[in-house]
Amino acid sequence: MDNRAEYTPKGIAFAPSYECPGGCLHCNIPFDRIDASAELDIAAALRVLREAKAMGLHSFQFVGGEPTLRGDFMVEVVAEGRRLSMKPHRPPTNCATAARPDYLRDLFSRLKQAGFTAGFRVSCDEFHRRVPSENVAAFIVSAADFFDLTRFAIGCCDKNEERSRARLGHVALLMTAMGLKARAGKAKLETARGDIKLGFWAPTRPTWKPLPDSEFIFREVDAGANAENATGRGSPAPITRFGCLGPLGVGYVWIDPDGNARACCGNANLFSDKLIIGNIHAEPLAAIVERARRDTVIRLLAEGGPVALAAETGLTCLLEKKHTHRCELCAAVLNA
Ligand code: SF4
Ligand code: SF4
Numbered sequence: 516m517d518n519r520a521e522y523t524p525k526g527i528a529f530a531p532s533y534e535c536p537g538g539c540l541h542c543n544i545p546f547d548r549i550d551a552s553a554e555l556d557i558a559a560a561l562r563v564l565r566e567a568k569a570m571g572l573h574s575f576q577f578v579g580g581e582p583t584l585r586g587d588f589m590v591e592v593v594a595e596g597r598r599l600s601m602k603p604h605r606p607p608t609n610c611a612t613a614a615r616p617d618y619l620r621d622l623f624s625r626l627k628q629a630g631f632t633a634g635f636r637v638s639c640d641e642f643h644r645r646v647p648s649e650n651v652a653a654f655i656v657s658a659a660d661f662f663d664l665t666r667f668a669i670g671c672c673d674k675n676e677e678r679s680r681a682r683l684g685h686v687a688l689l690m691t692a693m694g695l696k697a698r699a700g701k702a703k704l705e706t707a708r709g710d711i712k713l714g715f716w717a718p719t720r721p722t723w724k725p726l727p728d729s730e731f732i733f734r735e736v737d738a739g740a741n742a743e744n745a746t747g748r749g750s751p752a753p754i755t756r757f758g759c760l761g762p763l764g765v766g767y768v769w770i771d772p773d774g775n776a777r778a779c780c781g782n783a784n785l786f787s788d789k790l791i792i793g794n795i796h797a798e799p800l801a802a803i804v805e806r807a808r809r810d811t812v813i814r815l816l817a818e819g820g821p822v823a824l825a826a827e828t829g830l831t832c833l834l835e836k837k838h839t840h841r842c843e844l845c846a847a848v849l850n851a
Contacts (some may be wrong), residue, residue, distance in 0.1 A: 520761035520818040522808045526574035526601075527567050528767040528780045529592060531555050531585035537609045537638075538645040540726065541672065541718035543782045543842075544580070548723070551580070553772040557588055559795055561595045563770060566800040568599045576604035578769065578780060583612045586622040590629050597630040605636040605668060610654035611646045619654070623661040634666030637711075639683055640673065648682060652689035655711070659695055665709040674717040674732050683713070717751070719782040719840035722850070733837035736844065738822050754822060754841045761817035768804065770795060776803050778813050782842035787849035812849070821845035 533544050533551040544551075564575060575596055582589060589606070596603055612619050635658065639651050655664070671679035683699040690697040696707040703710040717732040737753035760766040760779055769777040769784055774796040777784050784790055789812055793803030807813045815824040821844045825833045830848050838844040 520758045520814075522760050522766060522778065522804065522810075522813050522817045523762040523764070524572065524766045524768045524778075524804065526572050526576065526604075526767055527563060528576050528578045528769040529555060529560055529588075530578045530580060530769065530771055531560075531582055531588040532772050533580040534584055535579060535581040535609070536611045536645050537581065539609075539640060540730065541721060543719060543721050543785065545721075545723035545785055549785070550772075554585065555588065555770060555772040555774070557591050559774060560588065560592055560770065563795050563800055564592065564595050564599060564601065567768070568601055570801050570804065572768075573600070574602040574604060576767070576780070577606040579607070581609055581611055582606045583608050583619070583622060586618070586625070589622070590625045593626060593631045594629040603631065603633045605634045605666070607636045607638060607670075608654065609638045609640070609646045610650040613650040613653040613657065616653065616657065619657055620660075623658060627661045632662065632666065634662055634664070634668070637667060637669045639669050639671050639679070639686055648685045649689055652686045652693055655686075655697075655706070656690055656693045656695045659706070659708040663709060664706055664711055667711045668714060669704055669711050670714045670716070672716055672718050674730065676715045679715055717839070719843050720838075722783070722786050722843070722846045731839045733839055735837055736822060736834045738826060738831075738834045754838060754844055756819035756822045757841065758818050758823075759816060759820045759841065759845075760813060764817065764820075766817070768792075768800065776800070778807055778816070781845065782840060783846035783849075784842075786846040789849045816845070821848050824848050 532554045533549055577589060593603055673679045687697040687699045698705045702713055704713060720731050732751055734751050735753045737755050740755040758764050767780040769780050774794045775791050776793045776795055778790045778792050792807035815827055821841055825848045830851050833847050
């Protein structure tokens with residue numbers, strides 16, 4: 516096996532808290548065993564940002580939970596990131612905070628003042644059972660007064676794309692009624708203040724609660740293929756040897772509210788303590804990342820993702836099953 520790939524985080528992912536009113540059916544946060552009210556300390560997050568910059572990491576993102584519930588956290592981290600010339604990625608939002616219009620406008624205003632221009636990744640999701648379409652429409656209409664909507668993206672996570680498109684059409688009608696003309700096109704939500712890119716994908720099955728198979732799309736594993744040479748093979752695309760924590764991957768250092776650092780921002784990140792690589796309250800970030808680079812499990816994930824990890828640890832039986840996503844396979848391997 517080629518062991519040259521090593522854990523290569525692209526930046527920091529802050530989970531200011533896991534609090535979220537979304538109640539999504541497919542949510543990957545194991546609400547049955549985490550303290551959703553715990554909050555990541557702002558001063559600690561700012562220190563981590565400075566340490567990350569010193570290590571050559573130049574970007575950060577917010578995850579959760581619903582990050583806009585922690586407005587003070589977002590504003591201070593964005594301001595520090597700007598001082599450090601670090602790039603914030605679009606924060607995800609389910610738009611629940613649009614139910615508090617004054618709070619939201621104040622947050623937008625403060626973020627703008629702090630130099631925030633990244634836009635948001637708006638989730639327009641049938642599975643958000645407790646966030647009505649009105650909130651999604653109101654969030655975007657309000658945001659248009661502060662930010663460039665062409666920097667926004669809308670993501671729809673549902674195995675049924677038609678269901679997502681119907682909801683988007685409803686959001687567009689509501690936005691128009693709220694004073695911002697909008698229309699749901701094929702690839703963009705077209706608005707009078709700029710077009711917003713649309714994305715559609717099927718959810719990963721969470722491992723913390725039982726859900727019917729009918730809600731998901733399952734993929735085969737192609738253990739011999741890497742991501743490039745599997746392209747175009749069947750639909751849905753198979754799970755391949757993609758080194759998710761390596762230089763071409765999607766690894767971040769994910770910081771939990773209690774200070775635990777996790778090796779990635781993948782869907783199964785919270786399903787196994789084996790992805791915890793240290794705690795920012797106990798040691799510097801550089802020491803945490805250096806140790807993670809020597810960890811066998813993390814190294815295998817950097818080299819060939821969960822396919823390599825299963826193959827090298829004698830769990831090839833898991834490669835014969837279908838999974839909704841490589842991260843679901845990852846959780847199965849790590850928890851076997
Ligand atoms: S909005 Fe996100 S964090 Fe909240 S319940 Fe839904 S998937 Fe989970
Ligand atoms: S497969 Fe595992 S290590 Fe890779 S992104 Fe998903 S949860 Fe993270």
